[in-house]
Amino acid sequence: MPNPTAAMLVIGDEILSGRTRDANTHHLAGKLSEAGIDLREARVVGDVEEVIVAAIRALSGAYDHVFTSGGIGPTHDDITADCVAIALNVRIGVRDDARALLQAHYDRTGIVLNEARLRMARIPEGASLIENPVSAAPGFTIGNVHVLAGVPQIFEAMLLGLLPRLTGGAPLQSRSLRVERGEGDIASPLRALAETYPDLSIGSYPFNQNGVFGSNVVLRGPDAARLDDALARLTEIVGPQ
Amino acid sequence: MPNPTAAMLVIGDEILSGRTRDANTHHLAGKLSEAGIDLREARVVGDVEEVIVAAIRALSGAYDHVFTSGGIGPTHDDITADCVAIALNVRIGVRDDARALLQAHYDRTGIVLNEARLRMARIPEGASLIENPVSAAPGFTIGNVHVLAGVPQIFEAMLLGLLPRLTGGAPLQSRSLRVERGEGDIASPLRALAETYPDLSIGSYPFNQNGVFGSNVVLRGPDAARLDDALARLTEIVGPQ
Structure with missing residues (x-):
């Protein structure tokens, strides 16, 4: 049986402007190689709804898995979850279990779970959560799309929990x-x-x-x-x- | 007038396998920022003809400039020039001026310009050459596609010569x-x-x-x-x- 295929979608203006150098693609590439999943393509796009939506549709149609990185924080330019919902044509809203994870985290740290932070509990309908052991705000998997954080430390921690759930073929x-x-x-x-x-x-x-x-x-x-x-x-x- | 737009296409299995970390996208992003050209998208694809051809067509149709990195050496997996010719529907062959550059370089260094090395003089019809001051084998521009080497040192040297041509600055x-x-x-x-x-x-x-x-x-x-x-x-x- 051939190995499953995968694509990476890095989301963020800061990569394209040269301000930040993407580290997640290289990390993912190494981990997928070990797991026997063939990374076939990677893309970087900016924080633009129609561009992100088009990329998610193209990649999720062409490969067995799509990993995204970035755009799931609390600010106005964090639109990845909404774009995934549009691309896969499902509804999105604040989900109780995601809100509870954030509430517990902020209670522990004495920070207020305000409206902006609550954006991080917006999860497309039908998704399963990906644990974020670093800063609580979860990623999620819906269909064949795995939505992870952009901060490398969090991206790596999320991936560590996610990978065993995916079926790998024979490792290369x-x-x-x-x-x-x-x-x-x-x-x-x-x-x-x-x-x-x-x-x-x-x-x-x-x-x-x-x-x-x-x-x-x-x-x-x-x-x-x-x-x-x-x-x-x-x-x-x-x-x- | 809005800034011109650009995309980067990184070509090479070694990036997707995790063996090599791409450095050229980040370098290009910084240089284009300085030059007032908006990098809107970057893609990494493997050494697969139909994938490279499709990416060149998609990106050259969507943006003002496309920069490619990698796949222009002498080995069998170096197929970028041929893919560009297919994508833009032009013929390709060994060109005399490119051959002369290689010949002069190898004469100086006492290396034989064998059949494999001569592959590096294959240039699509109608292209203009991009100087390679490091190892002679030229890149080229055809239409809005700029084909550069993958080795970062050479990519950067080629870009330095190319950029002034794109921005109307004094050519270096x-x-x-x-x-x-x-x-x-x-x-x-x-x-x-x-x-x-x-x-x-x-x-x-x-x-x-x-x-x-x-x-x-x-x-x-x-x-x-x-x-x-x-x-x-x-x-x-x-x-x-």
Whole structure:
């Protein structure tokens, strides 16, 4: 059975303006690789309703899972939950269990659960909550869309709780070989290797580290024996390093 | 007049697998902000022809500019140029001026311009080249699509040359000098040069080719006479090569 597929949707003007560098896509990519879910696409969009709605529709139709990051705080530009509801054509409102989570958190910390904070309890109908062990305001899953916070620490904590609920296929394994030769010199043998092992994904990633040029060749696939076999062949082909 | 709009398309399996963290989107976002161009969307896709083609079509239809990053090296998984040609429905082939740039670069460095490396001279019909002062293999602009390298150092150098063409600013010109000495030896004279020529951008890009260590020093600025002057001074400072 092929691995499930996934897309990431990062929501936030601050990423596109260059003010903040997105860290969540890279984190998600690593975690999904380990879990045997293939991240196929990532998008970053701004805080604009029609753009977010269109992206959620496109991605949730094309992939098994969509993860979103950002836009679930208390301010006026936090519109992710509403956009998900529009995209999936369901109603949205403050939900009692989400409100209770916020109330308990703010009671503990002596902060007032005002109208703005209460926005964070707006959950589309039919969603299940994703725990936020850092700051209480929950994420949620509805259909194949998983809505997570943008703050990396919270995004990561939410993902940790969510991932075991998703069905992963066989985790991808990888083998890599550091080759201290120009990419152009190994391009032709790599092409031949890719043809011999069509079931593996073979990539070449050039580096220039401390004045040493070369390439890291990475083999990926679900089958360890095939990978070992291909790595041995690769080592033979490009010579001892 | 509203600012022009732009999208970024990052191409490469290594980003989606979590192996590499994309740095180019954040860099582009900052530079476009300074230049008054609104980055509205970014996407990351894998090395899959139909996905890349669809993304280029969608983004080039929706925004004033599309920047791509990655997939223009010599290996079999470098398919960006071909995908751009398909997306824009133009022919593609090895172009003489691009080949000459590669030939000159490899002649200087004593490397053979083999068939794999020649792939980097494949340019869609009607494109204009984008200078690569680091490793010669050019990027290109066709229509509103700007095709740049994925290695951050090269992406940034290409963008530096490209941006003035898009914003109506004075186009930057460049001069470069190959210095066969360790970067640490020339760092102090380079700093002094940068202080003498504060109007120029001065970069150093280390190499190690066939056991020869050194650095390509690149000077950039709008004024040819200033550049020639600085190049003469640089040559004097670091000694004849």
